[in-house]
Amino acid sequence: MQTLVAYVENKPGVLNRVSSLARRLNVNIDSLTVGPTENPEIARMTIVAHTDEKGGHRLEASLEKLVDVLLAENITERALLERDLALIKVLADQQSRPHLMELIKVFRARVVDVAPESLIIEVSGTVDKIDGLLEVLKPFGVLEMARSGRISMTRGGDLLRPPVASSATEQSAAAR
Amino acid sequence: MKLTGAEILCESLTQLGVQHIFGYPGGAILPVYDALGKSKLHHILVRHEQGATHMADGYARASGGVGVAMATSGPGATNMVTGIATAMLDSSPVVCITGQVSSKLLGSDAFQEIDITGITMPITKHNVVVSRAEDIARTVREAFIIANTGRPGPVLVDITKDAQQASCEFDWDASVPKLPAKRVRNNHDQAEFDRAIELLNTAKRPVILAGRGIILSGAMRAFEQFVRTCNIPVAMTLLGIGCFPASDPMNLGMMGMHGEAWVNHAIQESDLLIAVGMRFDDRVTGDLRTYAKGARKIHIEIDRAEINKNVKVDAALIGDARETLEKLTPHISNPDRGAWLSHIKELKGDSAVRDIQSLPDNGHLYAAHVINDLWKETRGEAIVVTDVGQHQMWEAQYYHHNQPRTLVTSGGLGTMGFALPAAIGAKFAKPDSEVWVVVGDGGFQMTMCELATIVQEKINIKIAIINNGFLGMVRQWQEFFYDKRYVATPLVAPDFAALANAFGIRGERITQRGDVLSAIRSARESSETVLIDFRVEQEDSVYPMVPAGASLHEMIRRPSNPLVETATEP
Numbered sequence: 001m002q003t004l005v006a007y008v009e010n011k012p013g014v015l016n017r018v019s020s021l022a023r024r025l026n027v028n029i030d031s032l033t034v035g036p037t038e039n040p041e042i043a044r045m046t047i048v049a050h051t052d053e054k055g056g057h058r059l060e061a062s063l064e065k066l067v068d069v070l071l072a073e074n075i076t077e078r079a080l081l082e083r084d085l086a087l088i089k090v091l092a093d094q095q096s097r098p099h100l101m102e103l104i105k106v107f108r109a110r111v112v113d114v115a116p117e118s119l120i121i122e123v124s125g126t127v128d129k130i131d132g133l134l135e136v137l138k139p140f141g142v143l144e145m146a147r148s149g150r151i152s153m154t155r156g157g158d159l160l161r162p163p164v165a166s167s168a169t170e171q172s173a174a175a176r
Numbered sequence: 177m178k179l180t181g182a183e184i185l186c187e188s189l190t191q192l193g194v195q196h197i198f199g200y201p202g203g204a205i206l207p208v209y210d211a212l213g214k215s216k217l218h219h220i221l222v223r224h225e226q227g228a229t230h231m232a233d234g235y236a237r238a239s240g241g242v243g244v245a246m247a248t249s250g251p252g253a254t255n256m257v258t259g260i261a262t263a264m265l266d267s268s269p270v271v272c273i274t275g276q277v278s279s280k281l282l283g284s285d286a287f288q289e290i291d292i293t294g295i296t297m298p299i300t301k302h303n304v305v306v307s308r309a310e311d312i313a314r315t316v317r318e319a320f321i322i323a324n325t326g327r328p329g330p331v332l333v334d335i336t337k338d339a340q341q342a343s344c345e346f347d348w349d350a351s352v353p354k355l356p357a358k359r360v361r362n363n364h365d366q367a368e369f370d371r372a373i374e375l376l377n378t379a380k381r382p383v384i385l386a387g388r389g390i391i392l393s394g395a396m397r398a399f400e401q402f403v404r405t406c407n408i409p410v411a412m413t414l415l416g417i418g419c420f421p422a423s424d425p426m427n428l429g430m431m432g433m434h435g436e437a438w439v440n441h442a443i444q445e446s447d448l449l450i451a452v453g454m455r456f457d458d459r460v461t462g463d464l465r466t467y468a469k470g471a472r473k474i475h476i477e478i479d480r481a482e483i484n485k486n487v488k489v490d491a492a493l494i495g496d497a498r499e500t501l502e503k504l505t506p507h508i509s510n511p512d513r514g515a516w517l518s519h520i521k522e523l524k525g526d527s528a529v530r531d532i533q534s535l536p537d538n539g540h541l542y543a544a545h546v547i548n549d550l551w552k553e554t555r556g557e558a559i560v561v562t563d564v565g566q567h568q569m570w571e572a573q574y575y576h577h578n579q580p581r582t583l584v585t586s587g588g589l590g591t592m593g594f595a596l597p598a599a600i601g602a603k604f605a606k607p608d609s610e611v612w613v614v615v616g617d618g619g620f621q622m623t624m625c626e627l628a629t630i631v632q633e634k635i636n637i638k639i640a641i642i643n644n645g646f647l648g649m650v651r652q653w654q655e656f657f658y659d660k661r662y663v664a665t666p667l668v669a670p671d672f673a674a675l676a677n678a679f680g681i682r683g684e685r686i687t688q689r690g691d692v693l694s695a696i697r698s699a700r701e702s703s704e705t706v707l708i709d710f711r712v713e714q715e716d717s718v719y720p721m722v723p724a725g726a727s728l729h730e731m732i733r734r735p736s737n738p739l740v741e742t743a744t745e746p
């Protein structure tokens with residue numbers, strides 16, 4: 001499994017180009033998240049792909065060839081933080097509710113919706129943590145689940161910033 | 177100055193230095209055609225949009241500039257697909273302009289509406305829909321930059337009809353390209369550089385693998401300097417032909433599936449490969465598990481995605497070939513390669529005696545004779561545009577190119593039907609050059625409608641059809657690997673000479689070896705297009721051949737007794 005971060009132009013069709021590239025390279029995407037950055041013209045993607053290191057390199061280099069991709073970086077081997085968020089709707093009657101609350105506390109999840117027969121639990125964290133919670137919730141009856149997909153960020157001073165419109169890129173464009 | 181989008185397009189193309197547009201009109205591009213009529217741009221009316229893209233491609237390959245093709249929406253655009261893919265696989269800078277239905281109709285399945293940007297996404301370097309007249313000038317400028325910088329490739333600009341019709345203020349100087357601010361990668365990693373220098377200076381049996389990247393970056397002089405300095409023999413890819421003179425003693429010739437035996441053996445026995453602007457295509461490497469097993473590899477390549485794609489390399493120098501070579505050469509010592517070079521010479525001596533040119537004339541007309549005579553007669557100075565198949569490989573083996581951009585051929589995609597239209601494009605790029613089409617009877621029938629384009633444009637190219645009555649390369653595979661079961665390869669063709677006449681083109685048929693040279697001479701003397709139908713040996717094969725998937729040194733060699741079959745009866 002390889003994790004890549006990409007900064008892309010925030011405009012129609014870019015997601016299609018990225019996913020189409022993965023398809024062309026015969027790489028199965030496990031998770032792909034897109035969101036705007038502090039610059040509304042730039043979006044950030046976290047791509048988790050079912051491939052090996054060589055495939056990860058190829059995906060990274062090929063992504064960066066797309067005109068609309070400003071930067072792509074394989075961060076699999078870096079110290080990184082990854083988060084996934086899940087909303088889980090689970091059956092909760094009078095009897096099971098206290099047990100559920102216990103588990104929710106242990107997993108540092110929280111209840112975001114309460115109905116007579118069910119609860120919606122919000123949990124965020126690593127994929128393993130969410131999978132773990134899901135496992136223990138299953139016996140209660142999981143009615144519905146939505147997961148956000150992974151977002152990742154390298155730790156500490158290891159910054160991954162979108163390239164700024166440098167004079168170098170503009171000059172090279174003008175020169176031609 | 178207020179102009180319509182269509183006028184802005186024509187004005188922008190003119191500003192960008194475009195002189196020729198290869199295209200075919202239709203409803204959704206009509207406003208542009210109306211504006212074209214008032215511009216100084218020369219439009220070449222093709223007979224099929226595939227031809228337009230191949231012509232633009234041929235134009236780009238022969239000139240080094242950007243070729244421009246134009247078509248209407250829907251079927252006009254989809255007909256371009258093969259030509260776009262051909263340009264993509266061979267990194268050819270082509271800009272395709274397609275008309276599109278009005279923006280308010282987009283997505284409504286309107287007449288001749290098709291999602292051409294969706295269709296061409298994986299086969300273009302970039303593509304874009306323009307739906308506002310205000311964006312046309314900037315987008316076209318961007319398209320030209322993208323097409324012909326870095327690793328070149330085709331760009332498609334799809335312009336809606338309402339954008340062509342709308343008027344807006346046109347200011348060329350203000351229409352500055354706004355390409356995304358991409359990360360500038362550190363191209364020349366010093367550690368990789370040092371490793372490359374170390375490998376170069378210690379290698380005992382090195383071989384350079386020269387590809388099209390050298391031609392694309394205009395690195396011919398830097399490359400020659402590099403070869404002289406490090407004294408390493410050069411093997412070429414099909415598309416690398418011309419990057420280094422064939423007449424140079426350091427040039428071994430083409431490598432790969434139909435490369436000469438000494439070239440492939442030299443590669444397999446080498447201890448260092450220096451790949452410059454090539455991508456270790458499977459037709460070049462054969463079985464990767466046994467490919468140059470004893471060799472370290474240096475890869476000089478502008479496209480980072482090509483590094484370690486097929487072959488794991490020891491030093492990757494990412495960047496423009498010319499810049500990289502210029503930086504590298506001063507650090508190379510000039511070691512004595514006497515033993516290695518004489519060993520290669522021995523390998524060569526063994527193969528040369530099997531060469532068809534060394535055989536006595538037995539009355540049979542082989543394709544190789546035609547190519548060899550063509551080479552001699554044109555002194556290797558013509559631009560030769562080939563199609564795909566046996567004749568293409570024979571051209572690569574028997575026509576010796578000393579100049580870059582004198583062989584125009586579809587390598588990566590292997591597109592039959594490429595030759596005739598690409599030659600038309602090449603002729604427009606180099607009107608003073610002699611242009612020869614070398615094409616099989618199969619491929620010629622795919623795009624022969626462009627003969628009419630030749631006549632309408634009154635251009636002068638020479639067409640040599642290598643006619644063996646078969647889809648020759650496929651037949652060869654059937655002979656070698658399918659027990660001679662010739663399914664769907666025997667091919668009926670019209671009388672090509674008579675066909676040429678019907679178009680108003682002089683046509684001839686040649687069946688004897690003795691007549692080849694005089695036919696070529698006579699064609700060259702004509703100031704008009706001439707077509708020669710060479711009826712060659714029907715079941716001749718291209719040797720040597722590395723069967724697909726076999727190791728590079730496991731070649732089917734040229735038989736010492738050439739086939740003695742009856743010559744084709746006219």
